[in-house]
Amino acid sequence: MKKILIANRGEIASRVIGACREMGIETIAIYSDADRDLPYVNEADFSFRIGEPPVGKSYLQADAILELAVNEGADAIHPGYGFLSENSDFVRKAEEKGLVFIGPSSEIIEKMGDKVIARQTMMDAGIPVVPGSEDGLAEIQAAVEKAESIGYPVMLKASGGGGGIGMQLCFGQAELEKHFGSVKARAKAYFGNEEVFLEKYISEARHIEVQVFGDAHGNIVHLYERECSVQRRNQKVLEEAPSPSISEEARQRICESAVRAARSVGYTNAGTVEFIMDENEQFYFLEMNTRLQVEHRVTEMITGLDLVEWQILAARGEKLPLVQEEIQKNGHALEFRIYAEDPVKFMPSPGTLEVFTYPETPGFIMDRTYSEGNQVTPFYDPLISKAVISGEDRARALSKAEKILGEMRIEGVKSNLPLFERMLQEEEFLSGNYTTSYLKKTKITG
Template identity: 50%
Template sequence: MFHKILIANRGEIAVRIIRACKELGIRSVAVYSEADRDSMHTRLADESVCIGPAASNLSYLNIAAIMAAAELTDAEAIHPGFGFLAENAGFADIVIESGLTWIGPRPESMRIMGDKVTAKKKMADAGVPLVPGSDGAVKDIEEARAIAKKAGFPIIIKASAGGGGRGMKVVHSEASLANAFQMCKAEAGAAFGDDTVFIEKFLVEPRHIEVQVLGDTHGNLVHLFERECSLQRNNQKVIEEAPSPYLDPETREKICAAGLAAAKAVDYVGAGTIEFLMHADKSFYFMEMNTRIQVEHPVTEWITGVDLIEWQIRVAAGDKLAFAQKDLKIKGHAIECRINAEHPFKFTPSPGTVELYHAPGGRSVRVDSQLYTGYKIPPNYDSMIAKIITHARDREKCIRRMQRAIDELVILGVTTNQELHHRLLANPAFQKGEFNIHFLEKWLNQMHL
């Protein structure tokens, strides 16, 4: 096992990884920007190193500074968390070439799955269902028209190197295709330095279902069932749960098998997530793979009893998985609510000083957060400041437990989205599990807030 791990991240995920290190008897190194000097992760780690100014490109994305911190502290491995450099294969290469251990998948797996066109080809070869559309990059508008005609409108044009909702255009008719095609290519080139695009059939009201996988360096690979991630706004998830309330056992078995096939196709090692879109008839299609730990990993930990961060570290250290697929069972239901420092309905950021913080507690309530009374939330980073996760024997009980936890949460001094969660959890459609990826935005529009 490692003696010391550097965490190349901040916020609640850095705190989560530091806690896992402590429980494994591993010393931890926190890196921080000048804006995060007083953050919780710098206080909990055994050592901390400032790596630059507040701007992410000068600190958390500064590979040279992070590697210098690793050398300075004699760290043996680097855990990237999520976001920032977590899916940067070039960074993984540098870590490995420097003689350190990368706590994540092989860089080549990251490269294949990080390029949407290459990933689609790999998934097609592996027999993983794909949304009808182009086989690869679309070269020009004539090819785009032919593909759109075959798939049928509406279609969606996507940047191959895109993510987070950028470089995407939904097209409802041939009349608007040419303009949307050129706009998407231009946006992709400006945002990602790569104007490659591809086309898919646009599923009108799908659900977003993802499968968690975990593999070791000895050829063992398992899935840890699925998560329901359809409650999202602008492609940002708000509430996640496991298992999905929409799946029957047969569909669950099929989609989890497809997730495993996708991971096997790239010889996957570590924790990763295969994301699918599911149609109303329960047909499903590969969307992308996240080659890192997910924000919503705690719901999977609740229902399986597997500590995913611990196993990321153990796998990187060369350990074999201590369980096989037959050993994994779904136990109860889990829900996660993302708590953001933002207006609950206008979604404007709300940085500032936390004047009072009280976390909910009680049976089967987990809070992952970097908050404390007096903490100054910087304006420079993502607005997520906490995650509340509840677990219960069934979904109805889990919702009630989450409602109680949200009611108990106290964060004064900044505005949060607590009221959004309060109303969503009470919504009859949510309570019945009757929603898709467009539900939240439609519901918000109907509220006229």
């Protein structure tokens, strides 16, 4: 594997480029007109325009991306996350063109990428799932009937993709009817599949996910869990590893369940099994993301492993570098997703990033999408960067985070830095005993 095309943008493209450079692999970047000046474009060995800013005319242009990969002599495609990363048709086409897809097979993505099929697969494997619809819901009437049977509130979700973009919390029939069409439209626009389904919404719960890895030789391991309960509009804002709030017994059970889930489908490459956990530490399967996660860095921090390198090794058909007993966790890590958005209303704040400075210190990684002078456009997720901070334990990681974020300067666009600064002063967050409703209760005045 000598040359990899990265079918993505921003900080994840930079992340993959860095790992490939360490492995002596050339990289091809693609960019839309809106992204031509972003850092990753210059970091790659080769860069090519893929289209106009809207994702449907650029980063979702599957045929054009594959044609470029073949024409430029790429051996493989790294999808990053989002966009085409969980699109089984894209993977199948790549395989047909002789390209290695750095991820699971199209069959596995089809089974686990479709949330409805994944739920049934997990039930067959004996893993508890959140009560919800057994099939996709094509019409609003079917959705209303299912919601009435499981009880409100319910979460309306896209079958073909994860993340806050593809879901909507509904407290009653009026909200369900209001949002049904728009969620279907977003699902089609972002994931190429308009099918939706319903799940019972469990309030005051923790969102815990487990990083898993598999190879072509039948080896499957976990790399421990991540706490992802700090969310706004069902989108993660802060993640940490390990979870500060679960018992060691629950940690063992949830990690073993994640491995069992992956083994039930013969999983290969990087994947994440997501669970919701109630106050009694009973957990339920939510979904499996058949790709690298935005928050993979915190797992790297506590394990000392390079997950992108592992992805490439697995895609080359090699065995995983370590067996389960050799994978150890040390210290604590947090990831702060820094968005160009109003910190009170959580609305995007596009504009020119005039100032973006931060200190450099050991145990701190800044994965940037934008640099000073770049234009933060309204076409994509307004993630400026991810600040990943580690320490010998959670208290030291939090202390370091307070110092680093306090010295960070962002001007030209609004950002959510005030949110994090407030969180780092609040006892509920500092205690580690918080749930997915935490951010809704946090009042930020700037």
